[in-house]
Amino acid sequence: MEGDTLHSIGELARRTGLTVKTIRFYSDRGIVTPTDRSPAGYRLYSTDAVARLGLVRTLRELGLDLPTIRRVVDRELSLPEVAAAHAEALAVQIRVLRLRRAVLTAVAERGSTPEETELMHRLAQLSEDERRRLIGDFLDAVFGGLDAAPAFAAAMRSMTPELPDNPEAEQVRAWVELAELSQDPDFRAGVRRLAEDHAAEQAGSGTVGPRRDLAAIVHDQVAPALAAGIDPVAPHAEPIVAVLTAHYAHLLGRPDDTGLRHQLATRLENMNDPRRERYGRLLAVVNGWPAPESLAPEFDWSVRALRARAE
Known part of the structure; x- marks a missing residue:
């Protein structure tokens, strides 16, 4: 019967696809032991050794240690x-x-310096707790000390990246760039100014309850004007500017005048910081959200229209 047949190392090698040297190595380690010896002293193995070696080969290919x-x-x-x-x-x-x-892909794409590469590698290797502390420090710098209104709590949640346990390479690259951006002092100062302006608008209007976001007003009013090809300095733009300034005057609780138009133009310029939009796009990649719509054209149009009428 085949179960009683003894095989030499050479026969085992032919049947398993392993080399004689490998089988002898496994035999010396006691993983596959010989059943008997030939009269000449050569090792002989039972048929069970074939199945045993097959399992050993599979486990080694899967990376298990001996x-x-x-x-x-x-x-x-x-x-x-x-x-x-x-x-x-x-x-x-x-x-x-x-x-x-x-990290290596980002280095190749950005042409990073050795110092930037080291920073990216460190940011990519942060634990979940370390990532939360890093972003928490950024959000504290932006919103700390302001009125703890629901709007600010919602804004902090909406600006928090949540890198998944098994992120795609694109998500890791986005996280690294976002983390770098959050540590930029100038970017932090710009976002802080936006938060302070928002807090001042809330305090100035004295209105209770939810109010329409300034960016939403700009989008609703200016997007049709852009689609219609209306020049921001043309007379046809005046009704749109009037809606924007009336809304802002109500937010601040002050009359619509030249100073207010200058102030609103500066406010929209700050909101149109490309780094702010970049943060939002990176955040969407990390969190798996849809890419946010760019309002840069609407902001540009509004600023030109306001500046032209404030002069």
């Missing part, structure tokens, strides 16, 4: 338990490799 493999084939360890632990370890390795790939 001591663990020996305990599995000797049934000292449960294969499902070993597989689960190894799968978890591989998940960690995959995440690390994704982070490295994302």
Whole structure:
């Protein structure tokens, strides 16, 4: 019967696809032990060794170390338990490799200096708690000390990136750039000014309850004008400017005059900071949100219309 047949190392090599040297190595390590010896002293193996070597080969290809493999084939360890632990370890390795790939891709795309590369690598490797502290510091710098109104709490939530446990390379690259941007002192100061302006508008109007966002008003009024090709300095733009200034005058609780138009133009210029829009786009990538619509054309049109009428 085949079960009683003994095989030489050469026969095992032909049947398993492993080299003689590899089988001898496994035999010396006690993973596949010979059943007997030939009269000439050569090692002989039972047919069970073929199946055993097949399992060993599979586990090695999956990355298990030899001591663990020996305990599995000797049934000292449960294969499902070993597989689960190894799968978890591989998940960690995959995440690390994704982070490295994302950093290297970003370096290649941006032509980063060694110092920038080191910073990107450090930011990519931050733990979840470290990421939260970094963004928390940014949000504290922007909103700290302002009125704790629901609008500010909602704004902080809407500006918080949540990198998933198994991010795509694009999400990692977006997180690194977003983290860098959040540490830019000039960007922080600009967003802080926007938050302070918003707080002043809330205090000035004295209105209770929700109010329409200034950006939404600009979009609703100016988008049709852009689509119609209305020049911001032309007379046809005056009714649109009147709506914008009336809304802003109500927010501040003051009359519509030249000073208010200058102030509103400056406010919209600050809102039109390209870095602010970039932050929003990066945030959408990290969080898996739809890309936000750009309001840069509407802001540009509004500022030109306001400046022309404030002179």
